[in-house]
Amino acid sequence: MSNKINKIIEELKSLTLLEAAELVKQIEEVFDVDASITGGGGMVMMPSENNESNVTPVEEKTQFDIVLEEVSASKKIAILKVVRSITSLGLKEAKELVESAPKIVKEGTSKEEADEIKNKLEEAGAKVSIK
Template sequence: MKLATLYRLARGPPVVCQKNNLLQYRCFQPDFVPRDPKSKPKKYKYPDVYEPYGPRAPPSDKIVQLAEKIAALPLEERVKIGPTLHLKVSHPKLVPLDVEGVDTGGARGGSAKAEVKKAEKTTFDIKLEKFEAGAKLKVIKEIRSFTDLGLKEAKDLVEKVPVIVKQQVTKDEANSIIEKIKAVGGVAVME
């Protein structure tokens, strides 16, 4: 313990120490002094223009003259340079990608209206529209046959007409249920 105290006194500048346990000390010096006090920090000279692929050779005089001629052209003629150059050097024509289900924001160049394809509906809901007064009991029994409802729940459901009695069924299943309800005196539709 006495050695640590002597070490702190001999070190000189004020030091913040943390005592972790009996034999460990962590010392932090508030101001860092470099080894050579006369040394100056190195200055980095930034390049004038950022070149991601390294330095390039300067363009030839021909290229500089061509760039000057292009810059001197009016805007209408400058717009035509790209397509003409593509034809001259036999570049393939750029074709817009056709990505299904992604809105490209009218990139095809045609009309602004997007083609809307309606997805064919695969699941349907069955809605009980009405039923004959004398066929109420038969309709309740039929509703119970294709749902997991008890007698009271089926009765409450039938009394709330018009009401959806079954959801998310296929077209074939929906048609068979509608026919069964129609046979007992009710009117149901597919939505």
């Protein structure tokens, strides 16, 4: 080995475990490689798959469903009122929806509207999820 490589090896031997981990992380970032891939018992450095050319944009979800997960018996009337105002259902249909939880209250809403509906239902005492 060359003198330069020997010096680097000696420096590496003097590193603490934390310093060595930081060095590996820095090498991965600078050279765009993944040091966690191993083969044949030794460390193999392969180009990571985080190249900008390989990154496919993930489409952000734009439509959400509000699911009424759970209704406590003591809060049923308050929740029923909120469900009626959200869905424009009649009293009988809204009551059936509330009593058959878990059930979708509203489908295909925007994120803002879904959050608003969730807050209203939770204020009334319901357990709600957005999917």
